[in-house]
Amino acid sequence: MTKARTARERASRRSDVEVPALGPLGLLRWAWRQLTKMSTALVLLLLLAIAAVPGSLFPQRVQDPDEVASYIQANPTMGPWLDRLQLFDVYSSYWFSAIYLLLFISLVGCVIPRALQHFRAWRSKPPRTPQRISRLPQYRKVMLGGRDGAAGPTPDEAIERAAAALKKRGYRVQPQDLGSAAPSVAAERGMLKEVGNIIFHVALLAVLISVAVGSLFGYKGQKVVVEGESFVNTLVDYDSFTPGTNFDADWLNPFSVQLNSFEATFSRDTSDPEHYGQPTDFNADVTLTDKPGATPQDVHLAVNKPLNVNGTKVYLVGNGYAPVVRVKDGAGHVAYEGPVVTVPSDSVYTSSMTLKVPDAGPDQLGFVGLLLPTAVSKDGEIPKSVDPGLNNPALILSSFTGDLGLDSGQPQNVYVLDTQHLKELNSMTSSNGPVLLDGQHRKVELPEHKGSVEFLDVKRYVGLDVHSDPGRIPAFISFLAAFAGLIMSLFIARRRAWVRATEAEDANGVRCTVLEYGLLARGEDHRLGVEAEKLTALWTSLWEDRGVRDYHLKSSDEA
Amino acid sequence: MGSDINVTLGNWSEWFMLLAAMTYMVVFVAFVWDMASHSKTLGMQEAARARRRNASAQDASADGARELVGAGAAHAGASGGAGSSVAASSGTASAGGTTTDTGVSGEFRTSADRSTRGAGEFEALNYSHSARRPAARVAVMLMVIAFALHAFAVVSRGVAADRVPWANMYEFCSTGALVVAGVYLVTLVFKDLRFVGPMVSGLVLIMLCLATIAFPTPVSPLQPALQSYWLIIHVSIAVAASGIFTITFAMAVLQLLQSRREKRLALGEESRMGFLRAVPSSVTLENFAFRLNSVGFVFWTFTLAAGAIWADQAWGRFWGWDTKEVWTFVVWTVYAAYMHARVTRGWNGNRSAWLAIAGYMCVVFNFTVVNTLFPGLHSYSGL
Numbered sequence: 001m002t003k004a005r006t007a008r009e010r011a012s013r014r015s016d017v018e019v020p021a022l023g024p025l026g027l028l029r030w031a032w033r034q035l036t037k038m039s040t041a042l043v044l045l046l047l048l049a050i051a052a053v054p055g056s057l058f059p060q061r062v063q064d065p066d067e068v069a070s071y072i073q074a075n076p077t078m079g080p081w082l083d084r085l086q087l088f089d090v091y092s093s094y095w096f097s098a099i100y101l102l103l104f105i106s107l108v109g110c111v112i113p114r115a116l117q118h119f120r121a122w123r124s125k126p127p128r129t130p131q132r133i134s135r136l137p138q139y140r141k142v143m144l145g146g147r148d149g150a151a152g153p154t155p156d157e158a159i160e161r162a163a164a165a166l167k168k169r170g171y172r173v174q175p176q177d178l179g180s181a182a183p184s185v186a187a188e189r190g191m192l193k194e195v196g197n198i199i200f201h202v203a204l205l206a207v208l209i210s211v212a213v214g215s216l217f218g219y220k221g222q223k224v225v226v227e228g229e230s231f232v233n234t235l236v237d238y239d240s241f242t243p244g245t246n247f248d249a250d251w252l253n254p255f256s257v258q259l260n261s262f263e264a265t266f267s268r269d270t271s272d273p274e275h276y277g278q279p280t281d282f283n284a285d286v287t288l289t290d291k292p293g294a295t296p297q298d299v300h301l302a303v304n305k306p307l308n309v310n311g312t313k314v315y316l317v318g319n320g321y322a323p324v325v326r327v328k329d330g331a332g333h334v335a336y337e338g339p340v341v342t343v344p345s346d347s348v349y350t351s352s353m354t355l356k357v358p359d360a361g362p363d364q365l366g367f368v369g370l371l372l373p374t375a376v377s378k379d380g381e382i383p384k385s386v387d388p389g390l391n392n393p394a395l396i397l398s399s400f401t402g403d404l405g406l407d408s409g410q411p412q413n414v415y416v417l418d419t420q421h422l423k424e425l426n427s428m429t430s431s432n433g434p435v436l437l438d439g440q441h442r443k444v445e446l447p448e449h450k451g452s453v454e455f456l457d458v459k460r461y462v463g464l465d466v467h468s469d470p471g472r473i474p475a476f477i478s479f480l481a482a483f484a485g486l487i488m489s490l491f492i493a494r495r496r497a498w499v500r501a502t503e504a505e506d507a508n509g510v511r512c513t514v515l516e517y518g519l520l521a522r523g524e525d526h527r528l529g530v531e532a533e534k535l536t537a538l539w540t541s542l543w544e545d546r547g548v549r550d551y552h553l554k555s556s557d558e559a
Numbered sequence: 560m561g562s563d564i565n566v567t568l569g570n571w572s573e574w575f576m577l578l579a580a581m582t583y584m585v586v587f588v589a590f591v592w593d594m595a596s597h598s599k600t601l602g603m604q605e606a607a608r609a610r611r612r613n614a615s616a617q618d619a620s621a622d623g624a625r626e627l628v629g630a631g632a633a634h635a636g637a638s639g640g641a642g643s644s645v646a647a648s649s650g651t652a653s654a655g656g657t658t659t660d661t662g663v664s665g666e667f668r669t670s671a672d673r674s675t676r677g678a679g680e681f682e683a684l685n686y687s688h689s690a691r692r693p694a695a696r697v698a699v700m701l702m703v704i705a706f707a708l709h710a711f712a713v714v715s716r717g718v719a720a721d722r723v724p725w726a727n728m729y730e731f732c733s734t735g736a737l738v739v740a741g742v743y744l745v746t747l748v749f750k751d752l753r754f755v756g757p758m759v760s761g762l763v764l765i766m767l768c769l770a771t772i773a774f775p776t777p778v779s780p781l782q783p784a785l786q787s788y789w790l791i792i793h794v795s796i797a798v799a800a801s802g803i804f805t806i807t808f809a810m811a812v813l814q815l816l817q818s819r820r821e822k823r824l825a826l827g828e829e830s831r832m833g834f835l836r837a838v839p840s841s842v843t844l845e846n847f848a849f850r851l852n853s854v855g856f857v858f859w860t861f862t863l864a865a866g867a868i869w870a871d872q873a874w875g876r877f878w879g880w881d882t883k884e885v886w887t888f889v890v891w892t893v894y895a896a897y898m899h900a901r902v903t904r905g906w907n908g909n910r911s912a913w914l915a916i917a918g919y920m921c922v923v924f925n926f927t928v929v930n931t932l933f934p935g936l937h938s939y940s941g942l
């Protein structure tokens with residue numbers, strides 16, 4: 001299969017032997033030639049595969065920055081070194097980037113000359129018939145004429161009909177030497193194979209560029225929305241926002257989404273205890289306003305069904321419960337009233353809750369604890385949730401009072417209450433026990449007349465991810481092109497055929513025409529022999545009435 | 560997709576899976592038996608020929624040369640068909656070009672004889688009717704039965720769970736094994752690939768054992784994240800690609816062994832691996848494996864892209880270097896290197912076989928270790 005070599009490869013073989021020319025320009029040229037060799041591309045591909053592996057062994061910042069931080073903490077000696085080697089940012093590391101950039105430079109250096117060469121080949125005619133067709137990998141010879149004394153076609157006539165038949169088979173043809181003693185036709189097919197190869201490689205480059213565009217000009221953001229509330233796509237309304245390197249906040253399209261209701265369905269199949277209570281469906285009913293002033297539409301949002309608002313996509317990525325509470329301070333004023341977003345921590349939606357009430361006076365209040373959707377308590381034990389459904393919701397809270405430290409200007413995590421400088425009022429361990437609220441006990445007074453907590457309702461919330469990636473569609477189109485090119489390049493056969501006709505006489509003295517033909521494939525082609533047989537069948541069908549015979553080689557044809 | 564689970568049918572499915580595994584075991588034994596007996600027959604024929612050759616005091620070296628030429632015949636296209644006695648005179652095989660008198664055959668061709676048999680289309684892999692291989696027949700027949708049992712087990716599991724049967728490790732393994740067996744049986748219709756039978760049936764057996772012993776999972780409904788038609792598209796093509804890669808892996812291993820044997824024989828040494836007599840030449844293996852791998856590579860490319868599209872819909876980004884994505888990418892790159900190796904001087908032959916083996920190792924790693932041990936968004940293994 002190494003027989004058919006491309007011109008490029010022949011050129012690179014020469015460079016193997018050549019001593020690199022002296023001088024910086026010569027060296028550069030030499031380096032370029034090395035880089036654009038097929039074997040370099042191959043090694044770079046293997047290197048890329050190997051270099052990608054550490055990204056699956058170490059936590060990655062693109063995936064989970066917190067996990068990286070805790071990994072480094074857990075491995076204080078190795079961690080920083082691994083970090084210095086960029087093993088937590090493999091896919092944006094210098095070494096990974098170097099490999100794929102070299103690969104793509106190599107690709108450009110490889111594909112452009114090939115494309116030019118192919119363009120020239122496309123414009124030019126099929127190459128001249130070689131002197132010795134018999135040297136080709138597939139070679140056949142038949143004699144036309146002689147059946148019942150019928151004469152064969154003249155060589156010119158034979159070549160013209162053969163050329164027409166080859167053209168019908170998809171070959172482009174070039175008859176040659178018509179009128180001479182040995183006219184011939186040169187034919188070639190499968191020019192699209194190389195086109196496919198070039199499209200494939202260029203499209204891969206386009207995929208890479210599209211991805212780069214996406215990471216420069218896209219953004220992603222997160223927002224938690226409670227039932228009844230809404231979200232407007234502006235910078236201030238996000239809980240967290242990650243812009244692309246060159247993103248401008250003015251590009252945000254201020255659409256709005258209101259969550260009307262959210263429904264989670266859980267497996268209720270008692271015959272399958274192992275999966276009982278597993279979620280089977282999440283569905284959110286939302287009202288979408290495309291842009292300010294547009295008519296609102298009611299739409300569904302589900303896990304695999306994002307909203308698409310003019311290219312910006314809104315995904316349902318999380319959900320949970322938001323108990324509605326009312327907190328009154330020591331003075332009897334309502335210091336907080338509304339839903340509190342809780343974070344589910346297990347499969348029965350035991351959710352941790354943190355509430356900071358800076359408006360409480362004279363002392364600020366803080367609460368941490370759990371929401372249990374279906375609380376069941378055994379005697380003497382703390383209640384536990386046994387089901388993710390909302391059957392007997394209960395809150396178990398510890399309460400604190402003091403300065404929450406919110407005025408210091410330091411940004412705080414809303415899901416964490418720093419209790420170090422606070423005074424504990426209630427807790428699991430304190431003598432008065434935790435604040436326990438459920439369907440029967442709607443309201444609890446805090447000790448020391450600090451106020452009261454009231455459990456009003458439980459709402460659901462959803463976590464939304466908003467993504468805009470301008471490279472998505474171009475990447476997709478590039479992929480389609482690459483895929484089509486790949487299929488063309490792998491499954492189209494590129495072949496050349498030459499047919500020559502000469503006059504002869506058979507054993508009975510009838511004037512016949514000898515048709516010699518040979519085939520050559522570009523690269524390896526195990527069906528070349530089949531094609532040769534098909535051509536034989538083709539000639540047979542053309543000249544069957546005059547007689548078509550196999551013509552065995554004369555000794556003079558050898559050598 | 561609802562969650563109507565039919566437990567009885569699920570149990571039936573598991574019984575049939577066991578039954579299929581046991582049948583595959585017998586298939587494996589029969590294939591091994593066939594390899595042993597067939598290669599012995601071939602060895603005896605070879606020895607007899609050698610004796611005859613010595614007796615007639617012909618120069619054996621010419622014959623030896625022809626045999627070597629025959630090894631390259633797959634693409635050189637030496638003719639062997641009975642009807643079309645076209646003299647083969649390709650570049651390599653011109654030694655075989657017999658010198659005869661000017662067209663005296665007098666046999667006119669007719670358009671009826673369109674036979675393209677023996678025209679070089681991997682003729683070394685065509686069935687030859689001279690050799691009788693009863694053990695192989697039994698093996699293939701039993702394999703069809705095992706496939707039917709296996710197919711029933713997989714389909715009934717799908718029906719029992721009311722969804723496609725590829726959503727956890729048990730199902731990946733059992734459905735994957737079904738696809739391997741299916742791809743193999745289909746190629747058997749066209750080509751005599753019985754020589755990979757021991758390896759393919761062995762691998763199928765291992766996959767079924769893995770499914771039933773290492774990853775037993777009762778029938779269960781789908782998590783919301785998996786409820787998408789992309790599960791059907793993405794995973795089915797991935798499993799099909801893996802099935803193809805399994806067979807080409809077996810061929811790559813045989814290719815390496817065969818090329819070692821060829822080298823030894825060329826040096827006039829004895830080879831201890833006599834069973835390889837029943838296996839085609841390393842060049843034929845390489846070329847045929849390449850055709851299959853091209854299809855596998857196209858499938859894998861599709862898997863990669865379909866996964867990206869699905870990820871885009873489910874998680875809002877089409878590529879996030881999740882562990883599973885990393886390994887799918889690694890597999891793709893290794894096979895891309897393999898595709899290049901085939902046209903790179905110095906990288907075809909044994910090296911390309913090693914690349915195919917490395918690629919398959921990555922496929923296996925991706926399906927087993929990554930699915931079970933690595934955390935990631937794809938942790939749907941059901942374990």
Ligand code: HEM
Nearest residue numbers: 036037038041103106107110197200204489523895898902
């Ligand atoms: C991003 C990296 C690359 C990938 C994934 C890739 C992939 C492939 C694949 C799968 C094929 C086989 C299918 C076909 O014929 O189209 C192929 C063929 C080819 N590649 Fe690449 N390639 C890459 C880079 C390169 C580079 C850098 C070069 C040049 C040095 C190159 C040169 C070629 C050539 C010449 C062929 C055609 C071989 C033939 O004539 O059959 N490729 N490539």
